Structure formats: structure tokens, C-alpha cells
Amino acid sequence: MKIAVLSGKGGTGKTFVSANLAATAEAATYLDCDVEEPNGHLFFRPKDITQREVYRLLPSFDAKKCTACRACVDFCKFNALAMINQSVKVFSEVCHSCGGCGLICNQNAVSEIPHPVGKIEIGVHHQVVVVSGILNLGEASGIPVIKSVLAETGTGDGPTLIDCPPGSACSVMESVRVADYCVLVAEPTAFGLHNFKMVYQLVSLLQKPCGVIINKAESGNSPIDAFCTQHGVPVLCRIPYSEKLASLGAKAQLACACDEESAYLFKGIWKRIYSEAGV
Numbered sequence: 001m002k003i004a005v006l007s008g009k010g011g012t013g014k015t016f017v018s019a020n021l022a023a024t025a026e027a028a029t030y031l032d033c034d035v036e037e038p039n040g041h042l043f044f045r046p047k048d049i050t051q052r053e054v055y056r057l058l059p060s061f062d063a064k065k066c067t068a069c070r071a072c073v074d075f076c077k078f079n080a081l082a083m084i085n086q087s088v089k090v091f092s093e094v095c096h097s098c099g100g101c102g103l104i105c106n107q108n109a110v111s112e113i114p115h116p117v118g119k120i121e122i123g124v125h126h127q128v129v130v131v132s133g134i135l136n137l138g139e140a141s142g143i144p145v146i147k148s149v150l151a152e153t154g155t156g157d158g159p160t161l162i163d164c165p166p167g168s169a170c171s172v173m174e175s176v177r178v179a180d181y182c183v184l185v186a187e188p189t190a191f192g193l194h195n196f197k198m199v200y201q202l203v204s205l206l207q208k209p210c211g212v213i214i215n216k217a218e219s220g221n222s223p224i225d226a227f228c229t230q231h232g233v234p235v236l237c238r239i240p241y242s243e244k245l246a247s248l249g250a251k252a253q254l255a256c257a258c259d260e261e262s263a264y265l266f267k268g269i270w271k272r273i274y275s276e277a278g279v
Contacts, residue, residue: 001159001279004179006203007186008195010037010166013215013239014185016249018163019043020256021183024266027127027158031149033175034165035118035133035142042252046123046130054133055114056097056144061088065109072101072110093140118145122152129156146174153178168198176203181277182210183236188222196224200233211236211276213269236272237265 005018015032019040022030032040059072059081068086080095081088092115102110118135133149135142142165153160164175176182182203186196196212203210210233214224217238228235239245245262248255255262273279 001277002153002162002178002180003159003183003273004162004164004176004181004208005183005185006164006172006176006199007166007184008168008192008197008199012166012185012187012192012195013213013249014166015040015043015163016245016255017183017185017213017215017239018161020254020262020266021269022128022159022161023125023254024256024263024270025128025158025161027156029129029152029154029156029158029160030131030163031152031160032130032132032163033146033149033171034163035135035145035149035171036165038132038134040163041121041123041130041132043254044123044125044128044130046121046125049121049123051119051121052148053116054118054120054145054148056117057099057112058092058095058097058115059090059099059101060111060113061090062109062111063087065107067107067109069106071104071106075100075104097144118142120145120148120152122155127157131155142171143174146171150175150178167195168202172199172202173206176206176208179208181273182208183273184210184212185215186212186224188214188217188224190223193223193227197227200231209277211273214238216241234272234276236276237269239265 007014022028032038073081073083078094080091117139121132123130131152133145165171186192212235256266
């Protein structure tokens with residue numbers, strides 16, 4: 001089973017939830033798709049780490065073959081190509097590596113060259129396989145790295161936890177694409193509700209079943225509770241605001257391994273997820 005953990009913004013506890021769910025499952029695969037700021041490995045401290053570089057293909061134009069016909073420039077809907085002084089200029093930041101310019105060229109003037117965009121690291125923490133995607137500084141899109149991370153789905157035994165990037169942009173859509181079930185982590189505030197609505201709309205458009213974990217919850221109902229009741233979204237758990245949990249998180253320690261109450265709480269979340277997903 002592949003479970004994506006999302007949040008409308010950073011700092012809600014998305015990595016805290018996904019890392020502890022993976023650790024509670026004992027045998028699991030943890031995929032850190034938050035490739036701009038991967039920090040799940042800090043909780044696991046994996047061993048036996050291996051690395052693999054991630055590349056994407058960029059077009060290269062042979063000036064001797066190119067006739068400056070502009071077919072490739074006109075074809076590119078991302079405006080990644082421009083004709084300057086009868087030669088093609090490539091703007092790599094907006095190139096989607098679709099290969100269309102090579103297909104449209106009648107002169108065979110286009111070839112593709114690999115461009116490094118990041119790397120993935122794979123290690124082990126007890127029975128959890130930990131996979132982290134790391135985007136190179138200055139790269140505009142983490143999609144190629146996320147795809148490489150997702151290719152490791154099911155590397156270990158048990159369920160796969162996908163720690164998505166925050167928000168609801170293209171990188172989040174790519175991370176959620178393979179998920180069987182989505183866990184939305186939200187804060188019980190008006191601002192938290194605003195960001196929660198964005199990711200809820202995203203998973204609804206993708207027709208993914210989902211449940212909500214309200215983190216840093218206090219007594220009484222919150223705006224998140226009212227929204228979930230109105231839209232029939234199951235609340236999987238309310239994790240209370242706790243200085244102890246905050247302290248464990250600041251020390252990059254797994255709460256389920258250090259606190260019996262937290263271990264019981266996350267085992268309960270697993271039961272709710274399996275129940276809601278019909279597993």
C-alpha cells in the first residue's frame with residue numbers, strides 16, 4: 001500500500017507524521033519527495049547509504065545541420081527555445097525535456113544531452129528503507145528527482161510512505177500520482193484551514209481517497225473539524241499540542257520510539273488508515 005502524506009504548507013508536521021508512521025510499521029519504505037528540503041533522514045539516520053545521480057535530457061542543436069526554420073521554436077509551448085542570430089538558444093530553466101523539438105526537426109539537428117539535476121540516497125534504518133531525493137541548488141524543477149525517488153516504491157517490505165513537498169504545485173501532484181491513499185496533515189487554525197483546502201482540492205481532483213490528521217490540536221472543535229464534517233472527510237487522529245513532542249522533533253528523534261503514548265497513537269492511526277482504505 002502506498003500512502004502519500006501532504007500538507008498545505010511547511011511546518012505542519014508532515015515529516016513528523018510520515019516518519020513516525022513508517023517507523024511504527026516496522027517494515028516499510030520511506031520516500032522523501034520534499035527534494036528541495038529533504039529532512040526525513042535526520043529522524044532515521046540510515047546506514048549503508050548508496051547514492052545515485054539523477055539527470056534530465058536537454059536539447060543540443062548542431063549549427064551545421066540547423067537551417068533556422070523555426071519549426072522547433074514555434075512547436076515549444078514552454079517558450080524554452082528562441083531563435084537568435086539564426087541559431088537556437090535553449091533556456092534550460094523552462095525546458096520540460098519532452099523531446100518534441102527533436103521530433104519536429106526535419107534536419108536531424110537536435111540531439112539530447114544529460115544534465116545533472118540532483119541525486120537520491122538510499123539507506124536502511126532497522127527494517128525501514130529510507131530514500132531521500134536531493135535537488136541540486138539552482139534547479140528550477142524537482143520533478144526528475146521525485147520520479148527517481150518514486151521508482152524505489154516498494155523497495156522494502158510493508159507499506160510505502162511518501163513524504164510529499166508542501167503545498168499543491170506540480171511537484172506535489174507528481175508525488176501523489178502513485179498513491180493509494182492520502183493523509184492530509186493540517187493545523188487547527190484559520191490559516192491552516194486555508195492551506196488545507198488547497199491540498200484537499202488537489203487530492204479530490206486526482207480522485208484519491210483521503211483522511212486528515214489534525215496536528216497541534218487543542219481542546220474544542222477547530223475550523224478544520226467543521227470543514228471535515230461538512231465534506232465527509234474522516235479525521236484519522238488529533239495529535240495534541242505537546243512540548244514533549246516538540247522537544248523530540250527538535251532533537252530529530254522518532255516519537256514512536258521514545259514515547260509509549262506516541263507509539264500507541266501512531267498504531268491507532270494505522271488502524272484507521274487500513275479501515276478507511278478498506279484494507
